[in-house]
Amino acid sequence: MHATSEQSFRQIFIDLKNKGKLCAPRGQKVVEIENYTYELPARVRFCNFEARKLKLDYIKHEFLWYLRGNRKDLSIMKHAKMWESLTDYDGGINSNYGQYIFSKNPVVIPSPIRTSFDFVVKQLTEDEDSRRASIPILGLQHLRIDVKDLPCTYSLNFRIRDNQLNMSVHMRSQDAVFGMGNDAPTFSFIHEMVWAALLPKYPDLQLGKYHHIADSFHVYERHFDVMEKIAEGDKYVAVDCPQIDGAKEVAHLKKVIHGLYPFDPIDYEGVWEFSIDPDVIDAVKHYQVTNFNFSTWLTTFEA
Numbered sequence: 001m002h003a004t005s006e007q008s009f010r011q012i013f014i015d016l017k018n019k020g021k022l023c024a025p026r027g028q029k030v031v032e033i034e035n036y037t038y039e040l041p042a043r044v045r046f047c048n049f050e051a052r053k054l055k056l057d058y059i060k061h062e063f064l065w066y067l068r069g070n071r072k073d074l075s076i077m078k079h080a081k082m083w084e085s086l087t088d089y090d091g092g093i094n095s096n097y098g099q100y101i102f103s104k105n106p107v108v109i110p111s112p113i114r115t116s117f118d119f120v121v122k123q124l125t126e127d128e129d130s131r132r133a134s135i136p137i138l139g140l141q142h143l144r145i146d147v148k149d150l151p152c153t154y155s156l157n158f159r160i161r162d163n164q165l166n167m168s169v170h171m172r173s174q175d176a177v178f179g180m181g182n183d184a185p186t187f188s189f190i191h192e193m194v195w196a197a198l199l200p201k202y203p204d205l206q207l208g209k210y211h212h213i214a215d216s217f218h219v220y221e222r223h224f225d226v227m228e229k230i231a232e233g234d235k236y237v238a239v240d241c242p243q244i245d246g247a248k249e250v251a252h253l254k255k256v257i258h259g260l261y262p263f264d265p266i267d268y269e270g271v272w273e274f275s276i277d278p279d280v281i282d283a284v285k286h287y288q289v290t291n292f293n294f295s296t297w298l299t300t301f302e303a
Contacts, residue, residue, distance in 0.1 A: 032217065039209055039211050049235065052181060056302070060299070116135040117135070138154045154170040156169050164207070169212050248292075
């Protein structure tokens, strides 16, 4: 029997409460577990307790931002001010994970397999038992002393085992409250996209488990009460999210939404002037977004 979303996420906070130790990186007191691993069943992705209510609109905006995959796209600042302090020396945001997953990069990946996402799908299509279907994120360029925004994630790896697509995410650091609340849906969506893209090759393939490994898994002092409430039985609020409808919807997400930007996401010559259409979501819908339930959900907002 698979664990429910409530059971999976509550156990994580119980572990933090019972096993966590105090420390203070950069002077900020946290309760931390080193080398912490948790496992989420297929489509278990929303850590939505009353004490930590998820902002679903933000989760959607962030994933759309990742799909567009441009490190100099600053539109995410409209939805979370914390990004204002993370713009790097050249005007980009290193923690836009989409640049490593969905952006074309002919320097790293030769044509025609020009994105890391496409590389993963190709690798698993050609070798069902491959261990090489990886997407690296944290790189040497991020480890300079003057970098403001150091990505928390090392890599994603995908494997087909026992007719299931499993995913492992490795992070150097993850905050259990704001970090995991947004990361779990994002990585789960990417996991499901890879699975859906592989269905033409493996029509009986099942969506497997999401394994997460964090060198430092922690909760900040300002959220100690949130940790206590969730660990002790805080009410869980379920979130409905449609399934991705196979390879056609993956192509829609990659090409239509990503393609709304008419410039090369790896052109680092100067700083781009952004003129993002305020009706960008209507533009997406113009491309038959309503044909796909997940895409419709992703581009529908409460506010």
